[in-house]
Amino acid sequence: MDNRDSDSESYSASSSRHSEESSFGYEEAEWLEHVESDGSLLYVESYVSSTVREKQAQAFKASGGGEKKPAFSSPTKDIKKKNKLLRLLQRRPSVRVKSGHRVGVGGEGGPRSGADLASAPKVTFRDNPSGEVRKVNLQVSEGGNNLGRRASLCETVLGVVPGRFSEPPDSRVMVAGLVPGSQALRDGVIKIGDWLKEVDGTDINWDNLDDILAELQIPSTISLSVQKCASETLPEDTDHDRKRVIQTQLVKVVTGVEVDSRDKTFLQELPHTLLYLSLVGVTEDSPDGADIRYQFPNWSNKLVKVRGMFITAAHTVQEVTGEPTLCSTVLIDGEYYHVAYVRENNDIFLLALPHSYVSSHEIIALMEQIANLIKFEFETLTNGVGLSHNKAYLDHLMSHILGSVLSQGCRGGGGGNSQANPYLPLIPTASQSLIFALPTWLILQGDGETKLQIDNCLSELESGDFGDDDSDCEDCSSLYNILGTCLFYKGRLVASHLCTEDLQHMWLFVQHHGLLSLTTHESVSQLVAWRQVYPPGQPQDDGLKHYLLIVATNHMLLGLLLEAGGVTDFVEDGTGPDPFLVDQAEASLYQLHALHVHTVCEESLVNGGIETIAADEKFGRGTPTKKAKEKNDTVEGGIRLPDVPSILKQKSSPLPESRLHIHDHTGCECEGSVGETSEDSFTHSSQGSSLALEEDEAEDESDYDWRIFKSAESRGLHQYDLDIKAPTNKHPTSPIRITSGNERVLFHMVQLEVGEGVMVQSIPSPASSSPGGSPSLGSQPHPPSLQAQVLNNFRSVCAHIHHILHAAVRGKEQHGIYGSSTALNGIKEHGVLFTYTPPATDGANGSKRRPPPLSYWVVG
């Protein structure tokens, strides 16, 4: 079924609902009663179920489950029908609430065929396998249930919307819905809630579902085995508060509602702490701990006990070197810990974490982020962490931050720790190094049209220009002056009208409050956040106040930075968000949805900037799949990339299965807009074989200065992708910044201060590895985690390179008594070649020749 199209329809539906609502006035806004006394607000409302797909299932349920409907002749009608239902649902929130026991968990319905990302509705059917097992014969034919190209196989082939049973580890497939017009629905034998056990005698589960279905001969008759599970539902909250906002688990985590207390024993074994220490007013006879103004977590450990050491060290070292102290490393019981400092006046803000989780550079960066965020929200550290009434708020924030850091697990092995995530488990948005305190850009593909549309939309919002439908918007503009806006899609920045510094703060806020990861992993119905903030560098004395407004719908998140006072009217302290303004912001989001911006974003996200791969053409060289190599030995290492598309095509034609295992080492390249054309260009996207290495003389030269090469693998490359890739490769090399291969790794480049250098960052797109089960997987010589390893290495080297480049720039401005040496100043480029030597594989496939080592460059 066509997720995206129907999504967009529903957005327009909701926006129309919204305009209806707004005509009634704003008092009805659900979030109003959640505004806190100081005016801040964080309100999240989830969809009843997180995907349209589930809604559909629900809709059918609501209308009587297996009720037979006339088959729709065309999918468009189908969608219309759906949307009618949806609209119905959306207009009457009470309906939603009543059916609220079907609260979904996590998971958005990604359009990828990868079943691992598909929605996982939490269904409340009791796990009762005692029901009778029925055999169902289904006639399947090609395109029988044509629901658009993004529908999952299960839907197209079987006409069954797959779902999962309640617990996530449970991999059984549940019939979550039936596709209208499908035979499954017409027969009426398969009921929603049934357990789909076998297809043609093969046991199926959530993981192998797609693969098994892919192998079916079409058209044919297949036999399904379904088992009825007891159809009683869990006892429903009949006395459900009507006003209760529907929130998924993740939302609860983000907003801090109903936080379950976890087992803390692991934590106490793992010393880490965040302290704000102030010696003001502390005398000799003060009770122990009087100097601790803020502490998180709340139990004491060795690090807390020796806090005096850190205070003294921070002050002394500053005296010795003339610079603020950044970080210390201490050894406790054979384990290294890093302690980062931020000093404000005579108060010290400390963060201590074990070395196995963060490196010293990372902790410095993390500390800076935390301090900046607190300053952004509270103006000064003292106002924030120094005041006790903020403690609950900060505790929550810190549990997010530290939780996400610690959940990344032990870097130095001993990985058992990583499961015991001590804090609230926020799913990390994009695993990125802490060093890079900047949002990741999503590079939109396609022509600049979408970009233009977004920009226009944001500009309209900023200028308060809403065209005809808002005649009374003067109220708003007189209250607030919008300084800038930015738009995130699934945690990636799409557009920004903020200056870099403000953007960074905005990002810190949404990132560390978990809003980004929330919008990444599930779509929210409505999210409104409001806070008074203190952007640094803005004068605070002349009555100007700044506010941050965040509005999100579905996967899009819009952030606004507002200014009040000054030329506009004075705003009282503790004012909540202006409903009108929120409404306008939401309207902009709906407008963006209506413009199908999210579709473009999603495509860019999934395809990883295929368009820009054109730049590869000149530089890289990729050798196609190992598999392909075995098949065709004449194709050897030294193939130029321009040939690659055709080669890939060649390969794909003899292997017309739905999936090719392309083991591709394509050079990817980021080049800065430095504009410097230097001769010292070097391109080497090495494919592992030594043969390729020998042919270096034949390397192309390029005119670009900054680049990154990285090879990565792609699995589950579709011919579809190849087709896209091939034509784009014909384009002349465009001097755009990012190139990325079809390996589903999007490279990200951030240009910091001018002339400083370019940092690169990689974002694995969420579905980089297709679910296993493809027959060729067994012959994959590399462990599946290779890509993760590559990325991990990549990230650490990036951090290293960044560090060196950064230090070089810093070195130019000498300060302090102990200046840095200058030998590395003027550094321009730095690269590292990695060679991956696969561990010797033996056993069953011992006859296979040892896979050649693969090499890749990381260059900055």
Add this chain to the structure above:
Amino acid sequence: MASWTLVGLWAPSGVPLFVRHTGHGKPPPYALIGSLNGVHVFGESHGVTLCTTRTQNASLTWKTYHDSIRLVLVRGSETTGDSSDSSLLDLMFASLVLLLGLDTVTSSTNIERLKRDIRPCFPLLDELLFRAVGGENHQGFSHLTGCAECVIPPEHHALQNEIEKFAESADSTYACVMMEGQVVSGTRNFWTLSHTELVLLPLLVTTNTFTVARDLPIYLPNKSPNVPFRMLVVQLTSHVSVVTLCGPTPSLADMIRSATSFWAPFYQVLEALSSLLPWNIAPALLAQLDNSVIGLLLVNYDHKRCVGCLHLSEDSRSRSLCVNKKSAALQSVYRSIIGPLLQPPAMPPEDFPTGLHPDHLPLESYVSTDSYKVYVLQSSPFHLLVLFPPALPIHIARQVSKRTLAIFTKGKTPRL
């Protein structure tokens, strides 16, 4: 130029033993040194050992040896260098042991006396500091690589045989021929000395080369920290001297006599060695090097040897870099790449892993700056750093580096 300060303290009482400082500015006052020590002591009493603290441009390292000597290093920052700081401190402490013996250093009861005793170590400590800072006329890489600096002589085997014979005649197992602080040839046993000893012994010989012959009691920090050897240094030609580590016999006078008579037939050979200066590499090899190479550092971790060559292509077009700059460049690159990225194969892994996956080995790297390019190759057990002029394209640099490595490593016997 960056400033570095080394502070030595008597750990049990916190009394400062010595302060060595290089670079501009003054060393921190005693009060601050006291609190630097106090911080560490406080943590220690709570079971927390303070190891390093860094600021934007500087870094402090604390290290306590045998619960008696605490060294604090304050350095102007390079980019990275936790590990090199720590190993530098190890070298510092080892140089105390080298001259005083472990017992004297660790179990002294009279602090004032210890202060006086340490004084003779200052030249060695200063030399190490100077080298770390990259001071003028203090080139050298041994303190970084942990390997003895060598020259590659043309007639390697002839010298090798002679030094073995000479050591035998002098009742010594450890002997070597040195030229300007670089080892020309050593006995087989000489190369069994530890990394630290191989770094410090040549340094010690170079730090006071005013005499024709010397007899110096030394302790080997790893091999025999408490039983002294006599280090007998006899100058053979203006640049070349022979170093033997002996027991109670022979006397210095005997040694001078025997050395003179023994080495007299080889005077021509030894004198010819000085023609290697300042390249440190035999002319035959030198001729094979590419013109674009303006400096190189080759390290063999298995043999604990390294050779640095900074005077290449001086006559040709690229006069942009003086020797000091070249040396500083190679040192910086070594410090920032080898260690954090490329693990020296002979060294144990550092306490500060970088989070790289063990299966992914970084093998090559380069750094390019406005004034130079450095290409780094790792080919176990070798590390090769090649310095190039900035204009050279990096892929050519790569080819040249590989060829250069082959010049030194291929052939019947490795040259280093």
